[in-house]
Amino acid sequence: MTSAAPTSHDDGEHPAYAALTAGDRRAVLRQSLSVGIATGAYGISFGALGVASGLTTLQTVALSLLLFSGGSQFALVGILGAGGAGSAAVATSTLLGVRNGLYALQTSRILDLGGLRRLAAAQITIDESTAVAVGQEKRRAGRLGFWVTGVTVFVFWNLMTLAGAVVGNALGDPQRWGLDAAAAAAFTALLWPRLHNRDAAATMALAVAIALLASPVLPVGVPVILTVLAAVVVGLAAHGRHERVDPEVES
Template identity: 40%
Template sequence: MRSILRTDPIARDVAALCAAAMVVGLSFGAIASAAGVPLSKIIAMNALVYAGGAQFLAVGLVGAGATAAAIVLAGLLLNARHLPFGLAIGNEVLGRRRILGSHLMTDESVAFALAQDDPARRRRAYWLTGISLYLTWNVSAAVGAIAGSALGDPDVFGIDAAFPAALLALTLPSLKERAAVRVAVAGAALALAATPLLPAGLPVLVALLALPLASTKLARNK
């Protein structure tokens, strides 16, 4: 196993990514369990929904007493980015296994695939990342849910900070352009301003209003 990781950069990067995903999965399981979500529903959500950010959002909205329609709408808006993702990888990566490939689609699997120049390596990177993250997420979230029921409030142990910390780590490499920094700062300001006024999870969606700043910058550069 170690020799494979040393000689295969894709496998090495995926292994490192899975290590980070494990921490996030444990965090989600513990938070969902502390919010009162039954273990059976946590496992079903992991297997059938498999959308980390949307799952965190759903648990937050459930805790805030949101309706099912609001939770579904919020999840759809949050995962709307998967539409251009699907167009970016298309049949070249998914081939005849589009349904399964779409279910395994994450930001990381698409990013790893598009980073490869060779079509064969692109397919391998996508499927290796997608399958590895899916298994890691399901196992770690289930373990986190079981442990969370015994730990009690996850805030006491700082587990709730794992997910935002992981998102920050994923975001930092993209903050090299001024437009990206502008959008990030504006989105954070909007989310903070909306936090006292809206139920948990919805301020994140309000932050999306900062996205036109990026398109305005691109239009000026043309």
């Protein structure tokens, strides 16, 4: 009979449930704020592209406040700006947003929330908040990282969206400012230290291969979903392999 896993509360003796030290807290805050600010700054690009695609400033700002999913937002304004139908823009945006639901399966186990706090967490369950949360060894660090990263991105993304929408055409091409690379650079820096084991490296290699092969031939959003599903498959396979290898511990 295997030993029981720690409960969903922080009262167990498992290291993952240990209290945070001052050093732990500083490290999480530093990581969360750096990722949040770098990602949020790219919101100025969305604001400029939103008004350039024909949306009003109010509509552009509302998208960031309510939808709050960068990939979905860029897909929507990109299709509208290219003259695509509204139905196609919404469908593609929704397809990209599916990945956030997959993220919630993981973050819900870390946060263990209910009621209004669960609704608030759902709004900021995005790439960055999820990555910071699951990247922590301690559950309390994961919770802190999730909230600080999510709220920081939300605040800066919306402020910069407003700035980009107001400045509009005066900004010119946002890519010339390097803002298109800021979020990607922050996310790469976040993921790079986690590529030290075989499972993580295999996930990265498979995701890159799928993205490169699928992006030229599939609609926007589909390659992202495929890479997420590939990561889930690798994770499940690794979990099953570890379960078979690890000896059972008598309770």
